[in-house]
Amino acid sequence: MTALTVAGCGGSDDASSGGDAGGPSGGKIVMGFSQVGAESGWRTANTKSVQESAKEAGVELKFSDAQQKQENQIKAIRSFIQQKVSVIAFSPVVESGWDTVLKEARTAKIPVILTDRAVDSPDTSLYKTFLGSDFVEEGKKAGQWLVDQYKDGKDPVNIVQLEGTTGSAPANDRKSGFQEIISADPKFKIVASQTGDFTRAKGKEVMDAFLKSTPKIDVLYAHNDDMALGAIEAIEGAGKVPGKDIKIISVDAVHDGMQALADGKINYIVECSPLLGPQLMDLAKKVVNGEQVPPRVVTEETTFTQDQAKQALPNRKY
Structure with a gap:
């Protein structure tokens, strides 16, 4: 199992961490990230992975918690577009209803990465890649x-x-x-x-x-x-x-x-696995630089029986 090298899978609005609202400066990557919420232990671990990985990668993260509401995510994405971030990443609350706001991002020439969850739009040009589990x-x-x-x-x-x-x-x-x-x-x-x-x-x-x-x-x-x-x-x-x-x-x-x-x-x-932060930052750097990335990046994961859980628990990261 690879938890970090091939990682991925499940506050208030417009909260941002660090930097000004003017977007990238001095070539630094600014990522707008809209999270589903904090509904589970998985989601909390996922948020922590993204935040820590952004810091390690030197990526300025503007983070928004959608509190499990699609309208909050759409509002956050529009805010990221207005702030002219380098790249937008989000984990969609639901699969449908994203075409309009994603077309707005494309018009603004801001690449989008889907994390953890997919959208059902037939127009796959609206995002660069989808990182997550099958x-x-x-x-x-x-x-x-x-x-x-x-x-x-x-x-x-x-x-x-x-x-x-x-x-x-x-x-x-x-x-x-x-x-x-x-x-x-x-x-x-x-x-x-x-x-x-x-x-x-x-x-x-x-x-x-x-x-x-x-x-x-x-x-x-x-x-x-x-x-x-x-x-x-x-x-x-x-x-x-x-x-x-x-x-x-x-x-x-x-x-x-x-x-x-x-x-x-x-x-x-x-x-x-919720630990998709490192791979997300790697993909973000590539798409901002105009490099080609796979349209789908699937996480490698395993299964656990009761005995296997006993063995794995002492070294579990989340």
């Missing part, structure tokens, strides 16, 4: 583990799913990848599926509702660790044992999730 593949890995666990059984397997933010790339893709794998065997049934918005609190709330409305739950598939951790609280509150009475599959592999995996409360985690 979310469909993450869903497939989660589904394959489940299929392997129940390969000898014939009884129905009732699954509940905690989806990520509605309309977001990781939610759409982790759902479709998982479904693609389990749909080959009719014994796997998703009996309930609802967004937990990638947060621990919402994950607990929705899992509480699942437990009350669904008599038999065999498996929980959560689109991120924070929702899984919230669900664990709900499961324990209902007098059940997470990891035994209800098997749990999650995505991310942040520290708290890995601890729950090592403790036997989660059964399997598909990694999605």
Whole structure:
């Protein structure tokens, strides 16, 4: 696994750090970066990676927290355009609705890099590259583990799913990848599926509702660790044992999730690395200098069983 060399994957508006609003000076790269928010441990680690990597690379970072609202990101991107930054990078809250503002950036001759999440625009000339994980593949890995666990059984397997933010790339893709794998065997049934918005609190709330409305739950598939951790609280509150009475599959592999995996409360985690800062700064320098970059840069990631989590935890960076 390469966490740093091939890194990537999940405040208030217009907050900026350092420098004046006039844009680049003396050849220094100024990056406008719009983050989704601070909804999870993954996102916090991702923000820290970008901020630290910008400092190390000598890139002036103008940072904006969208607080999970697309209108905040569009406002931030327009602000970056007005400030004449060298490059814009952002992790889109949702996949759709970006063409207008991205065309404004292109007209201003400011290159755009997508980080962590994709947009669904058919016009790929609106951005230079997309750095992040293959979310469909993450869903497939989660589904394959489940299929392997129940390969000898014939009884129905009732699954509940905690989806990520509605309309977001990781939610759409982790759902479709998982479904693609389990749909080959009719014994796997998703009996309930609802967004937990990638947060621990919402994950607990929705899992509480699942437990009350669904008599038999065999498996929980959560689109991120924070929702899984919230669900664990709900499961324990209902007098059940997470990891035994209800098997749990999650995505991310942040520290708290890995601890729950090592403790036997989660059964399997598909990694999605948030440490994309170094690679983002490298790509930013190249696009500002007019160099060609690949249109898609995919993160190399792994998966973790309970035993593997115990081994990895002592050296985990996030």
